[in-house]
Every structure is written in structure tokens, then in C-alpha cells.
Amino acid sequence: NRAGHKRRVFVTGGASGIGKAIVKAFSNEGYRVAFCDRDAERGKETSKETGALFFPADVSDKEALESCLQQLFDRWGDVDILINNAGISEFSPLTETTVEEFDRILSINLRPVFVASRYLALHRKQQTFPNPYGRIINLCSTRYLMSEAGTEGYSASKGGIYSLTHALAVSLAEWHITVNSISPGWIATHDYDQLTSQDHLQHPSGRVGRPEDIARMCVFLCQDGNDFINGENIVIDGGMTKK
Ligand code: NAD
Numbered sequence: 315n316r317a318g319h320k321r322r323v324f325v326t327g328g329a330s331g332i333g334k335a336i337v338k339a340f341s342n343e344g345y346r347v348a349f350c351d352r353d354a355e356r357g358k359e360t361s362k363e364t365g366a367l368f369f370p371a372d373v374s375d376k377e378a379l380e381s382c383l384q385q386l387f388d389r390w391g392d393v394d395i396l397i398n399n400a401g402i403s404e405f406s407p408l409t410e411t412t413v414e415e416f417d418r419i420l421s422i423n424l425r426p427v428f429v430a431s432r433y434l435a436l437h438r439k440q441q442t443f444p445n446p447y448g449r450i451i452n453l454c455s456t457r458y459l460m461s462e463a464g465t466e467g468y469s470a471s472k473g474g475i476y477s478l479t480h481a482l483a484v485s486l487a488e489w490h491i492t493v494n495s496i497s498p499g500w501i502a503t504h505d506y507d508q509l510t511s512q513d514h515l516q517h518p519s520g521r522v523g524r525p526e527d528i529a530r531m532c533v534f535l536c537q538d539g540n541d542f543i544n545g546e547n548i549v550i551d552g553g554m555t556k557k
Contacts, residue, residue, distance in 0.1 A: 320344070320345070320346065321345050321346070321394040321395060321447070321536070322345070322346045322348075322386065322390045322392065322393050322394045322395070323340045323345050323346065323348070323393075323394065323395040323396075323397065323536075324349065324350075324382065324393050324395070324396050324430075325337050325347070325349040325350075325397040325399055326349070326350055326351075326373050326379070326398055326400035326426065326430065327349075327350070327351055327352075327373070327399045327400025327401065328349025328350065328357075328360060328366070328368075328399065329349070329351035329353045329356035329357040329360045329368075330351075330353070330356050330360070330503065330504075331501075331504075331525060332399060332498065332501060332503060332528050332529070333349065333351070333397075333399040333400065334360050335524075335525030335526050335528065335529040336397055336399060336525075336528070336529045336532050337349050337360060337364050337366050338363075338364055338529065339526070339529035339530065339532065339533050340395075340536075341364040341366055343533060345395075347364065347365075347366035347367070348366060348367035348368070348369065348382070348386055349366055349367070349368060349369070350368070350369040350371040350373065350378075350379070350382045350400075351370065351371075351400070352370070352373070352400075354370040357369075357370055369382040369385070373400045373426035373430075374418075374421040376425075376429050379426055379429050379430055379433075380429065380430075380433050383430060383433050383437070384433075387437050392437065392441075392445050393434060394445065394447055394449065395448075395450075395451075395536050396431065396434055396449070396450045396451075397451045397453075397532060398426065398427040398430060398431070398450065398451070398452045398453060398475075399453045400422070400423075400426065401422065401423045401453060402419065402422050404419060404467065404468065405462075405464045405465050405468060406464055407463070407464045408463070408464060408466055411464075411466065415467065416466065416467045418467075419467030419470075419471055420467065420470065420474070423467075423468070423471035423472070423475070424470075424471040424474040424475060424478070427452050427475055427478055428478060431450055431482050431486070435485070435486060435491075438489035438491070439489070444490070445489070445490065446490050447490060447541075448489060448491030448492070449491065449493075449494075449535060449536050450482065450491055450492070450493040450494075451494055451495070451496060451532050451535055451536075452475050452478070452479050452494070452495040452496075453475070453495070453496060453498070453528075454472050454475045454476050454479070454495040454496060454497040455472040455497055455498065456497050456498070456499050456549060456551050456554070456555050457469045457472050458472040458473045458476040458497060458547075459555070460555060472497075475495055476495060476497075476547055479494065479495040479547065480545050483544045483545030484545070487544070490541075492535075492541055492545075493544065493545060494535055494543060494544065494546045494547070494548065495546075495547045495548070496531055496532070496547070496548050496550060497547055497548065497549045497550070497551070498523060498528050498550050498551065499517075499523055499549070499550065499551020499552060499554040499555065500517075500522055500523060500551070500554065501522070501523040501524065501525055501527065501528060502523065502524065503525055506524060509522055516554070517551075517552040517553065518552060518553035518556065518557055519553055520552075522552070523550065523551065523552060527550055531548060531550060535548075
């Protein structure tokens, strides 16, 4: 699908892990890519490695996140693809978790999905010649449907993303933007080679996931013809949740 190669992509949390694999995949396909991350050092490294534009920004800071998008609107005219990937996985027993910690997880994992999607919609609304193409992909998790003790904040944030994706898909159809989520299972974001065979054998597929498994789906969803996949959550977990 080289036809879409000049499309403009913005990825949150693109300095490392799954986000970095997404930045790489789109860069390799010839898309114009920008990303933000709160880790400035890693962000600079990833930018050097991939040629993607980097903004040091914390997604929980509304102004900072909107400013990334605004700079891209000024520079590129529009953003075609928004990948809401930034997120933290912090777990602690319920009785040891403060309300402030719960709020903080939502402010990093969930609220920015709303902030960035809303800002893109506001931009599209102003266009005299509407962009006929758009994609939003939100990183959810298999924990939206199966949880564990001590994951209240994380599970709530991902459950929120699951439902927010539905609402956004309906609201953003007006601007030709499809909105889907991807729920990865266990993806080894570093030291993949250090995993034991036992780790791999837990999976029906016989291996743990790699960031590229998720990045490939992002590229697929952005192909021109795939605009009828909308409001969907795609589980990529090697069959783990079906065991
Ligand atoms: P990671 O920690 O390897 O990378 C996350 C990146 O986001 C880092 O570069 C980090 O600096 C950045 N980031 C974190 N908070 C930020 C903030 N407030 N502002 C800006 N940048 C921020 O994580 P990952 O495993 O690559 O996860 C990426 C996404 O995928 C997350 O939303 C995560 O919940 C989801 N996910 C991951 C897995 C997995 O097994 N790795 C499974 C399910 C879901």
C-alpha cells in the first residue's frame, strides 16, 4: 500500500517499546512520522534512528499534547493517522493504592486519548476542503476483559479506552476518521531473547509477542481499503485469551 505513503502519522509514547516499533514501521513504509514521549533522551535516539520528528511532551499535560498536534497542523496541514499508544502499567494492591494514584493512571492512559482525538476533530471541523481520510488507533489491552488483583487503575483505563473507541468511531465518522483499538497480550518490549522457553510455552502460539506484531496491524488498519473496519477492538495475543 505505497499509495498512502505520504500520509502523516502522529504516535504518542513513540520513544520505546510498541510505540517505537510503530514509528519504525510507518517510517519504513515511507509515511511522514512524528511522535511524542516524556522520555527526551530516548525520544532523541529514536528520532535519529528513524528520521521521525520528535516532540518531548507528557500526554497527561493537555496543553503539551495539543501543542504537538497544533505544530503538526501548522507544518503538515493535517494529521491523517493518530496512534494513541502512550501508557503506563503500574499495579499495586487495592488497599495500598491511593485515589491520587488511580487518577494519575487514568490521566496518562485514558484522558489523552480523548484530548488528542477531540483536538483532531476540532481541526477537521474547520477545514473548507475536508480530508477524506483518517485513522485513530488506540492501544487497549487484554486486561479490558480479564483482570488480576491489584490492576484497578490500569484495567479501568483500558476498559475506558475500549468504550471510548466505540463512541469516537461514531462521532468521528462525520470526518471520515475510523477509530479502532488494539489489545495486545503479553508483548516483550525488551530482552525478548532472554525469555525462557517456559514463557513461550504459556502461549498457544508457542511464543511471546513482539512489538512488531502490533505495529504490523497498525499499518494494515491504515491501508486505503480498510476503512470499513470501524469501532473494532483487535486482540493480538497469540491466542492467550482463548485458552
Ligand atoms: P513501554 O513502557 O515499553 O513504552 C511506553 C512509552 O510511552 C515509553 O517510551 C514511555 O516513556 C512513554 N510514556 C509513558 N508515559 C508517558 C506520558 N505520560 N507521556 C508521554 N509518553 C509517555 O510500554 P509498551 O509495552 O510499549 O506499551 C505501549 C502501550 O501498549 C501502552 O498503552 C500499554 O498499556 C499497551 N500494552 C502493552 C502490553 C505489553 O505487553 N507490552 C500489553 C497490553 C497493552
